Amino acid sequence: MAQGIKIMNSKEKQERLSQEKRLKKAWLLPKGWRYWSEVNNSEVGLWYTVTSLCFFFFAGILALLMRIQLAFPENNFLSADSYNQIFTMHGTVMMFLFAIPIFEAFSILLLPQMLGARDLPFPRLSAYGFWCFLIGGIFVCGSLFFGAAPKGGWFMYPPLTTSYQPGVGADIWLLGLTFIEVASIAAAVELIVGILKCRPPGMRINLIPIYAWYILIVAIMILFAFPPLIAGDVLLEMERAFNWPFFDTTRGGDPLLWQHLFWIFGHPEVYIIFLPSVALLATIIPTFSRLPLIGYSWVVLSAVGVGFLSFGLWVHHMFTTGLPGITLAIFSVASQAVAIPTGVQLFCFIATLVAGKFIHSVPMLFSLGGIITFVVGGLTGVMVAVVPFNFQAHDSFFIVGHLHYVLIGGSLFPILAGIYYYAPIVMGKKLSDIKGKWCFWIIFIGFNITFFPMHISGLLGMPRRVFTYPKEMGVSHLNLISTIGAFILASGFLILIWDLISSKLKKQHSERNPWKAGTLEWTMEIPDRMWGVRSIPKIKSRYPLWDQERFVEDVDQGKFYLPDAAEEMRETLITSPIDAVPQQCLRVPGPTFITHWAAFFTGGFFIFATYHWWTLAITSGVFALFSILYWLWTGSAWIPEKKVKDVGLNQTLPIYVSGPQAVGWWAMCITMLADFTAFISLIFGYFFYWTVREDFSDMTGSGPGIFWPVLSAILFILAYLGTRLSKNLNRKNHRKSFYSTLVISTLFSIFGITAIFMGPIIFNMDPTTHVYPAIVWVLVGWTGLHGFVGIIMQFYCLARRWAGKMTAEYDADITNVTLYFVFLALTSIVTSAVIAGFPELI
Amino acid sequence: MVNNLPPFSLWHLIISPLAWALHFLGIYIFVAIYCAKFNKDNSPVPILIGMSLITLIALLIVIRECFAGYKRHQAGVSSHPFNLANPEDRNRFLGRARALISGLSAIAILYTAYAVFFIRSCQ
Numbered sequence: 001m002a003q004g005i006k007i008m009n010s011k012e013k014q015e016r017l018s019q020e021k022r023l024k025k026a027w028l029l030p031k032g033w034r035y036w037s038e039v040n041n042s043e044v045g046l047w048y049t050v051t052s053l054c055f056f057f058f059a060g061i062l063a064l065l066m067r068i069q070l071a072f073p074e075n076n077f078l079s080a081d082s083y084n085q086i087f088t089m090h091g092t093v094m095m096f097l098f099a100i101p102i103f104e105a106f107s108i109l110l111l112p113q114m115l116g117a118r119d120l121p122f123p124r125l126s127a128y129g130f131w132c133f134l135i136g137g138i139f140v141c142g143s144l145f146f147g148a149a150p151k152g153g154w155f156m157y158p159p160l161t162t163s164y165q166p167g168v169g170a171d172i173w174l175l176g177l178t179f180i181e182v183a184s185i186a187a188a189v190e191l192i193v194g195i196l197k198c199r200p201p202g203m204r205i206n207l208i209p210i211y212a213w214y215i216l217i218v219a220i221m222i223l224f225a226f227p228p229l230i231a232g233d234v235l236l237e238m239e240r241a242f243n244w245p246f247f248d249t250t251r252g253g254d255p256l257l258w259q260h261l262f263w264i265f266g267h268p269e270v271y272i273i274f275l276p277s278v279a280l281l282a283t284i285i286p287t288f289s290r291l292p293l294i295g296y297s298w299v300v301l302s303a304v305g306v307g308f309l310s311f312g313l314w315v316h317h318m319f320t321t322g323l324p325g326i327t328l329a330i331f332s333v334a335s336q337a338v339a340i341p342t343g344v345q346l347f348c349f350i351a352t353l354v355a356g357k358f359i360h361s362v363p364m365l366f367s368l369g370g371i372i373t374f375v376v377g378g379l380t381g382v383m384v385a386v387v388p389f390n391f392q393a394h395d396s397f398f399i400v401g402h403l404h405y406v407l408i409g410g411s412l413f414p415i416l417a418g419i420y421y422y423a424p425i426v427m428g429k430k431l432s433d434i435k436g437k438w439c440f441w442i443i444f445i446g447f448n449i450t451f452f453p454m455h456i457s458g459l460l461g462m463p464r465r466v467f468t469y470p471k472e473m474g475v476s477h478l479n480l481i482s483t484i485g486a487f488i489l490a491s492g493f494l495i496l497i498w499d500l501i502s503s504k505l506k507k508q509h510s511e512r513n514p515w516k517a518g519t520l521e522w523t524m525e526i527p528d529r530m531w532g533v534r535s536i537p538k539i540k541s542r543y544p545l546w547d548q549e550r551f552v553e554d555v556d557q558g559k560f561y562l563p564d565a566a567e568e569m570r571e572t573l574i575t576s577p578i579d580a581v582p583q584q585c586l587r588v589p590g591p592t593f594i595t596h597w598a599a600f601f602t603g604g605f606f607i608f609a610t611y612h613w614w615t616l617a618i619t620s621g622v623f624a625l626f627s628i629l630y631w632l633w634t635g636s637a638w639i640p641e642k643k644v645k646d647v648g649l650n651q652t653l654p655i656y657v658s659g660p661q662a663v664g665w666w667a668m669c670i671t672m673l674a675d676f677t678a679f680i681s682l683i684f685g686y687f688f689y690w691t692v693r694e695d696f697s698d699m700t701g702s703g704p705g706i707f708w709p710v711l712s713a714i715l716f717i718l719a720y721l722g723t724r725l726s727k728n729l730n731r732k733n734h735r736k737s738f739y740s741t742l743v744i745s746t747l748f749s750i751f752g753i754t755a756i757f758m759g760p761i762i763f764n765m766d767p768t769t770h771v772y773p774a775i776v777w778v779l780v781g782w783t784g785l786h787g788f789v790g791i792i793m794q795f796y797c798l799a800r801r802w803a804g805k806m807t808a809e810y811d812a813d814i815t816n817v818t819l820y821f822v823f824l825a826l827t828s829i830v831t832s833a834v835i836a837g838f839p840e841l842i
Numbered sequence: 843m844v845n846n847l848p849p850f851s852l853w854h855l856i857i858s859p860l861a862w863a864l865h866f867l868g869i870y871i872f873v874a875i876y877c878a879k880f881n882k883d884n885s886p887v888p889i890l891i892g893m894s895l896i897t898l899i900a901l902l903i904v905i906r907e908c909f910a911g912y913k914r915h916q917a918g919v920s921s922h923p924f925n926l927a928n929p930e931d932r933n934r935f936l937g938r939a940r941a942l943i944s945g946l947s948a949i950a951i952l953y954t955a956y957a958v959f960f961i962r963s964c965q
Contacts, residue, residue, distance in 0.1 A: 204931075326961045
């Protein structure tokens with residue numbers, strides 16, 4: 001008999017069964033078509049994964065079409081126009097609809113398990129993000145079937161996309177992707193709060209799974225990388241739709257600004273794609289080495305280092321644009337420096353492999369294949385970081401070879417390893433070892449046959465993004481080899497699909513923890529019981545299943561926290577960021593269709609705007625706003641029936657928390673950091689034009705003056721102070737003063753918006769004439785729009801108090817809105833200082 | 843000994859890489875604006891002065907962080923790999939990570955300064 005298993009008496013057994021009954025009721029999956037209203041992380045994560053993989057295969061088929069066209073010189077399988085749409089879509093779909101969403105999918109699916117949590121803190125936000133992703137993805141991909149797909153490359157450079165591509169394709173790219181980017185930021189918020197606030201007690205910061213460290217860093221990177229692209233999208237769309245000349249040199253614009261904004265996003269983006277896959281390697285390798293990861297703190301520092309350094313590399317995509325030597329030098333140096341922390345991580349993995357036992361398995365095969373492939377790509381990366389070499393290799397097929405080695409090696413192989421590794425948890429079944437090995441070797445060999453020759457054809461002079469090439473170039477045989485390799489590669493994926501389907505259909509479930517891993521997600525029962533972890537454990541080690549005695553038994557017997565759902569509600573624990581001290585018992589919402597409506601109307605806003613159907617777009621936007629308000633009203637900041645709850649192990653915790661300890665406050669703070677970054681990107685644009693264009697300074701005397709911008713800033717500061725005062729009055733339960741102060745603050749907001757618009761209006765600033773009035777209008781419009789959102793928030797708080805859904809004690813709404821107004825006041829101060837004060841007052 | 847240390851915040855972990863980022867941005871912006879607006883006689887002196895000043899400030903921050911991290915790492919007797927659930931292990935881990943990231947940031951700062959030192963011209 002296994003040692004140490006206590007035999008429970010029948011009373012304990014009865015209690016345990018009742019607990020499971022209540023947990024099951026709280027976490028019950030809706031049946032029939034209502035299944036799609038579910039919001040818990042297992043379902044949303046699964047849908048996200050499947051959808052991402054579908055987009056992956058779609059983009060893969062596009063790649064095969066490209067390879068057929070390029071197999072022979074002067075081929076006419078695809079016209080130039082079709083080819084341009086296809087390569088643009090291949091890149092766009094792979095980067096935006098597969099690589100980013102798949103990591104979000106894996107994290108949403110697995111992170112709560114790894115952290116012993118029942119769910120992420122904002123399940124409806126994840127669901128909303130997923131439905132936005134699905135709608136946006138179908139919209140963007142669907143354009144291909146109408147011959148209306150974007151065709152300017154995945155990076156859509158103006159002036160090609162402003163002056164030479166008047167069709168709707170570029171707008172589909174800009175608007176279709178913007179709301180996918182918003183979904184990514186939503187996922188980032190969820191993951192940051194989840195990792196820092198939803199850990200099991202005892203899981204101090206030095207004990208968190210290495211995967212969680214990586215995802216934390218990546219989520220923070222998303223906050224600062226995506227907004228510059230959103231800012232750039234706004235500028236590009238304003239130029240295309242309304243003729244505001246941000247990238248038109250004849251009217252003071254500069255196409256290089258797009259390149260800067262795009263690549264400030266684009267380079268961190270590839271690390272956002274790479275790091276979560278490395279996180280999978282860092283999880284899988286210790287399991288199959290039967291050894292804790294060697295160099296945990298080195299790996300953490302390297303991930304933080306890569307996260308930061310990756311923001312300093314972007315100009316290496318622009319080496320050939322005529323920038324001065326000093327600029328090229330510092331970016332070249334940073335691009336090479338990033339290899340240091342990257343290498344440190346790989347050395348730690350190799351050390352773990354060498355020091356431990358080596359257990360052969362399919363996940364390990366894919367992991368090693370990934371490391372080898374990534375290292376080759378990394379070496380060619382250091383080559384292209386060297387400026388003189390870059391001048392030769394830029395925009396040639398050498399780069400295509402490089403990028404596929406790093407992306408497929410560094411990102412895709414680990415994802416495939418992750419699929420094989422986590423299939424028992426996600427599907428309840430192990431995938432086939434034999435099919436897995438065939439799959440790996442065919443993909444590995446096919447991949448190298450496809451992409452290695454590209455380095456050579458590139459150096460022989462074959463440019464990228466060309467639909468054909470002349471026979472005389474001498475690259476015909478290399479291209480044919482690449483095409484054959486591509487089909488071999490594709491057949492490897494067919495084996496994967498076959499394996500996934502046949503394993504799903506087989507009857508026998510996997511044993512629990514089939515890989516004998518040490519981390520928390522493997523406490524999960526197979527097949528899965530809907531509540532996730534049976535009780536939220538107390539952690540004492542990085543590998544609790546290896547180190548803590550009777551750990552799984554104790555979890556199963558409900559001997560830890562929240563073994564029960566006494567009120568039949570969905571609950572998880574909130575803990576402190578560094579030491580994971582329990583702070584709150586958080587109740588999370590359950591199934592709903594409101595997220596679908598909100599995503600549908602948000603999608604409608606962007607999709608109708610693409611076609612310039614403004615009335616429909618605005619109507620859809622208004623409905624989206626109402627959906628979101630309804631969702632907040634019914635699904636957030638619930639006043640509980642009691643103040644505190646016993647969560648087990650003699651611990652009682654509050655159910656409702658507001659202020660800096662609350663997850664909602666964190667979400668507001670993190671979202672506003674991303675929003676503020678987008679704003680700063682627009683400010684960067686203002687200063688960029690001032691630096692590079694002589695005529696910009698000549699125009700700055702033409703408006704908007706000093707009075708109106710300064711007045712606006714003062715009014716917004718007053719609006720913030722008033723909101724803060726009303727929060728304090730609410731806390732002291734001075735109802736009437738609360739109402740009057742908040743109403744006055746709302747008036748300040750309204751006047752602030754009016755004032756900021758008065759400047760450009762009074763000076764008759766026409767944004768179509770020159771980039772100076774255009775950028776002023778954008779900054780003014782941004783501030784005004786945020787002011788408008790602030791007013792809605794203020795009204796919401798008034799209504800919540802009126803309806804009794806917010807009280808002196810339960811005041812999360814006004815607390816979070818006050819935080820919003822901090823950022824709004826800051827935005828208006830910066831806008832006013834820049835448009836009124838620079839450069840005249842210096 | 844552990845209790846005498848100031849409480850740790852996760853923000854401490856990012857001060858050094860932030861110093862690198864501000865150093866990088868500082869040099870980039872300084873060179874961009876100087877070369878576009880103030881470069882009359884193509885003299886390397888202002889670039890060298892600006893670069894040295896910014897680099898010195900950044901390095902001082904990073905060196906301070908490195909020592910602070912090392913000091914925290916030295917406190918206590920818990921041993922590598924600091925994977926136990928007690929404050930001492932957590933402190934030593936965080937101190938170590940802070941010191942190591944400072945080292946990396948210092949290298950990155952010096953790399954950048956080195957490149958500027960060699961080119962020191964607006965062309």
